[in-house]
Amino acid sequence: MSLLRGTALSLAFENQPILEAVDIELDKGEMLGLIGPNGAGKSSLLRCLAGVIRTDSGVLHLGEQRLENIPHTERARRIAYLPQQTEVHWPLSVKRIIELGRIPHLEPWGKLSERDQQVIEGVIVDADLLPFRHRPFNTLSGGERARVLLARALAAEPEILLADEPVAALDPAHQLDVMEMLAVHCSQGNAVIVVLHDLRLAAHFCQRLQLLQQGCTLAAGKPGEVLTPDNLESAYQIHLPDTQSAIDTLLNITWSRIKK
Amino acid sequence: MLGEIRQSRLLGLLCAIAGSLFLFSLLFGSQAIPVFQALQETFDDTSSVLALILTEVRLPRALIALFAGATLGLSGAAMQAMLRNPLASPGLIGSASGAALGAVIALYFGSAALSQFSLPIGGILGSLGATLLVYLLAGRNAGTLTLILAGVAINSLTLALISLLLNLAPSPYAVQEIVLWMMGSLSNSSMDNFWIMLPGTLLGWMLLLRVGRALDALTLGEETAQSMGIDLPRLRWRIFFAVALAVGSAVSVTGAIGFIGLVVPHMLRPFVGYQPGRLLAASALGGAILLLAADILVRLLPAQTEIKVGVVTALVGAPFFLYLIIKSRRYSQ
Numbered sequence: 241m242s243l244l245r246g247t248a249l250s251l252a253f254e255n256q257p258i259l260e261a262v263d264i265e266l267d268k269g270e271m272l273g274l275i276g277p278n279g280a281g282k283s284s285l286l287r288c289l290a291g292v293i294r295t296d297s298g299v300l301h302l303g304e305q306r307l308e309n310i311p312h313t314e315r316a317r318r319i320a321y322l323p324q325q326t327e328v329h330w331p332l333s334v335k336r337i338i339e340l341g342r343i344p345h346l347e348p349w350g351k352l353s354e355r356d357q358q359v360i361e362g363v364i365v366d367a368d369l370l371p372f373r374h375r376p377f378n379t380l381s382g383g384e385r386a387r388v389l390l391a392r393a394l395a396a397e398p399e400i401l402l403a404d405e406p407v408a409a410l411d412p413a414h415q416l417d418v419m420e421m422l423a424v425h426c427s428q429g430n431a432v433i434v435v436l437h438d439l440r441l442a443a444h445f446c447q448r449l450q451l452l453q454q455g456c457t458l459a460a461g462k463p464g465e466v467l468t469p470d471n472l473e474s475a476y477q478i479h480l481p482d483t484q485s486a487i488d489t490l491l492n493i494t495w496s497r498i499k500k
Numbered sequence: 501m502l503g504e505i506r507q508s509r510l511l512g513l514l515c516a517i518a519g520s521l522f523l524f525s526l527l528f529g530s531q532a533i534p535v536f537q538a539l540q541e542t543f544d545d546t547s548s549v550l551a552l553i554l555t556e557v558r559l560p561r562a563l564i565a566l567f568a569g570a571t572l573g574l575s576g577a578a579m580q581a582m583l584r585n586p587l588a589s590p591g592l593i594g595s596a597s598g599a600a601l602g603a604v605i606a607l608y609f610g611s612a613a614l615s616q617f618s619l620p621i622g623g624i625l626g627s628l629g630a631t632l633l634v635y636l637l638a639g640r641n642a643g644t645l646t647l648i649l650a651g652v653a654i655n656s657l658t659l660a661l662i663s664l665l666l667n668l669a670p671s672p673y674a675v676q677e678i679v680l681w682m683m684g685s686l687s688n689s690s691m692d693n694f695w696i697m698l699p700g701t702l703l704g705w706m707l708l709l710r711v712g713r714a715l716d717a718l719t720l721g722e723e724t725a726q727s728m729g730i731d732l733p734r735l736r737w738r739i740f741f742a743v744a745l746a747v748g749s750a751v752s753v754t755g756a757i758g759f760i761g762l763v764v765p766h767m768l769r770p771f772v773g774y775q776p777g778r779l780l781a782a783s784a785l786g787g788a789i790l791l792l793a794a795d796i797l798v799r800l801l802p803a804q805t806e807i808k809v810g811v812v813t814a815l816v817g818a819p820f821f822l823y824l825i826i827k828s829r830r831y832s833q
Contacts, residue, residue: 287723290727291727312729312731313729314729315729316729319727320727321727322724323723323724326720326721327721328719329584329718330584330719330769330776331774332719332773332774332775336774336775340728343716343717343728343729344729348710348713402727
C-alpha cells in the first residue's frame with residue numbers, strides 16, 4: 241500500500257497542457273526525486289499533490305482516502321509543502337516562522353502546547369538554527385533562510401514532505417545539509433518528494449527518480465535506470481558519454497560535509 | 501530599538517491606556533463637569549443637566565470614538581496582513597469611500613433629515629456595494645496587485661461621484677453639510693448613533709479577530725498558506741465582508757477619519773514581533789487610543805470653530821507616516 245498515489249493526473253492552463261496523464265507513487269520511507277528540464281511540469285505536479293491547485297482529471301490517493309475528500313487541515317497535517325521561492329513578508333524571528341509550521345495542528349483559538357513547543361525546539365536543533373532563533377528572517381543568509389523554511393515545513397511533522405528545489409542557490413556544503421535533513425525525515429518513517437536540478441544530488445540521495453518531460457513521465461525507477469545517456473539527451477538535450485566512468489561520475493558524489 | 505513585549509502584557513497596557521482616555525474623554529469638554537457628582541446624579545435617575553451632559557453628550561462621543569477607532573485599527577491590520585502590503589488601509593478596498601458615497605447620497609437627497617437612520621444605512625450599503633464591486637472586479641482568485649488596482653479604480657470612481665453630487669448640489673448649505681461630514685467628526689454624536697453603528701462593528705470584529713492564524717500563515721505567501729490548510733478565497737471573502745461592514749458602520753456615523761487604519765498597525769508591529777495575527781487585537785486597542793486622544797485634543801484646542809477630528813488624525817498621521825518611511829529607508833540601507 242503506497243502512501244501517496246496519483247493516477248493519470250492531467251492539468252492544462254488556457255488550453256496549454258501542463259501535465260498529461262502522469263502517474264506518481266510514493267512509499268513510506270522513500271525519497272523520490274522529480275527531475276526534468278525547466279517547464280516540464282515538476283512544480284505543477286508538486287502543487288497538485290500539495291492541494292494548492294486541483295488537477296483537471298486524474299485521481300489522487302493519500303493512503304486509502306481520496307485526497308479531495310480529506311479536510312484541508314488534516315491534509316495539511318499529513319502533507320507539508322515547501323515552495324520554490326518563499327517570501328517572508330514581515331521580519332518575523334526564526335522561531336516565530338518555525339512556529340507557523342504548527343498551525344495545522346492547533347485548535348482555532350488554542351495556543352502552542354507543551355508538545356508543540358518540544359517539536360519546535362527539536363527542529364530548531366536539527367536544523368542547526370539554535371544561534372539564530374531570535375534573529376529576524378530578513379537578516380539571514382541564503383543558506384540559513386533555506387534551513388529555516390525547511391524547518392518550518394518539518395515542524396508540521398508531515399508524513400509527506402514536498403520540497404520544490406530546496407537546494408537551489410545553495411553552496412555545496414549547505415546543499416548536503418539540506419539533503420541530509422530530508423534523508424533523516426525519510427528515515428523516521430516518512431516520505432519526501434523533492435524537485436532537483438542537480439542530477440548528482442538526485443542520484444545520491446533519492447531511492448527513486450521520476451524524469452518528466454513536457455508534462456509526461458519519460459522514465460521512472462532507480463537512479464541508474466533513469467539517468468541513462470539516452471534519457472538525458474532526450475530530456476535535457478545534453479550529451480553523456482556512454483562509458484562506465486562518465487556514468488559513475490554522474491551517479492556519485494565524491495565530496496562530503498566536514499562535520500563542525 | 502523597541503522590542504517585542506509579551507502579548508498579555510501589551511494588551512493589558514493598551515487596555516489601561518484606552519480605559520483612561522475613555523474616562524478622560526468623559527471629563528473634558530466645553531463645560532468642565534464634576535464627574536462624580538454627575539455619575540451620582542445619573543444613577544439617582546434625576547434628569548439633571550449634569551447627568552444629561554454625561555449620558556447624552558459625553559458618553560456617546562467617547563463610546564463612538566472607542567468603537568470607531570478600534571474598527572479602523574483592526575481593519576487596517578487585517579488588510580495589511582491579507583494583502584501583505586504595509587500601505588494597505590481599510591479604505592483600500594472601497595469600504596470608506598463607498599460609505600462616504602452612500603452617506604452623501606443620503607444627505608444629498610435630504611433623506612437624512614427625514615430619518616436619522618437613513619445616513620448610516622446609506623453608508624453601510626455604500627460600503628458593502630463598493631467592496632463587492634472591488635471583489636467582483638478583481639475576481640475570485642485575484643492576486644494582491646489586481647485587488648489593489650481594483651480598489652484604486654473603485655475608490656476614484658466613488659470620489660468622482662461624490663464630486664459630481666457636490667457639483668450638482670442644489671444649495672450651498674447642502675454642499676457645506678456634505679463637506680463638513682466628510683471631514684469626520686465625533687461632535688453631535690448621540691446614543692442613537694452609537695446603537696446604529698454597534699451591530700455592524702461588532703459583527704465585523706468577530707469575523708476579523710478569528711482570522712489571525714490564517715493571516716499568520718499568509719506571511720509565508722499564498723501557496724504555502726493554502727498548503728497549510730487555509731481556504732484562501734473564503735478567507736478573502738470573510739475579510740472583505742467584515743471590513744466593509746465594520747468600516748461602513750463606523751464611517752457612516754463619524755465621517756471620513758483617515759490615517760488611523762494605516763498608521764496604527766505600523767506603530768504596534770514591533771511590539772508583537774511582526775506577527776500579523778497577534779497584531780489584530782493590539783491594533784484595535786491602538787486605534788481606539790488614537791481616536792480617543794485625537795478627539796480629546798480637538799476639544800482642548802482653543803479654536804472658534806471646533807476642528808474636526810478627521811482633520812487632526814490626518815494632520816498628525818501624515819507626518820508620522822513620513823517618519824516611518826524615512827526610518828524604514830534607513831533600515832533597508
